[in-house]
Amino acid sequence: MRTSRPVTARVEYGVAAAAELVAELPLDLPTITGTVAETLRPVPAGARLDPDVLEHTAQLLAGQVQLVLPLAQAAHRRRRPDPRRPGLVGYGLAYMRARMEVAPPSPRTHPLDSLVWCQETARGLQQLLGVALVDDAAAR
Template identity: 50%
Template sequence: MTAISLSTAQHVVVPASGPDGAAPLDVVTIARTASAALQPAPDGALPGPEELARSIGLLTEQIGLLLPIAQAAHRRNRPAGASGPGLVGHGLAYVRRRMTHTPPDPFVSPAEADTWARESARCVQQLLGLALDGHGPRHAAAAR
């Protein structure tokens, strides 16, 4: 597949389980959301609770969208005869387990919520990289 210029295309269609076997991903928006959550505040202060709640909500939705696509990519790309889940499989299992937990309330525990948001952003970046593997630009390029 040819590389996709993000200046002309914002969506990448990747294989996924669904009625038509594909899913369009808004790569630019997903990458920007993760990148924004990882940006340190200029003065070192935590983001406000409203901003943290919004960020956690968006990142949680993006993980929910990307996780099944990344799992399918992992299954497709796994070498024949490989034993065990491998490092990527363990990472995907971690994200699945993490999604069973309720995020900290940013109005009650802002520091914990900020940590949760940052870890969620790193998960989104990794899942996006797996989802795009061989289907378009990697997340680092998309964030530019």
């Protein structure tokens, strides 16, 4: 049985007029990956979508993306071969940043749209984890 033990990831933030700050952020990987797996589990045709569950899932995913996105951005900055160009990963990060600036569809009025938003966000979160947690030595 897996225990839910937080993993500490190191993030470097670039600050214009100051030295780089290093922050320790706890990542509960089993919880995040469990949320992603549960969200991406197939939904049977005709199943009733519970608005309360969808709303909770959307909030949970948005919070997890907000936690992982800075890690992925810092990892991408370290690995990017040409700092003048964002590359494909950079565009994906920009997409997830923009996605978090727009409220998800209301699960009460548009439950299917809310489900799709959650599923797309879960897939994006999977990709963010991949970028954030890949070993720098293995990436070269």
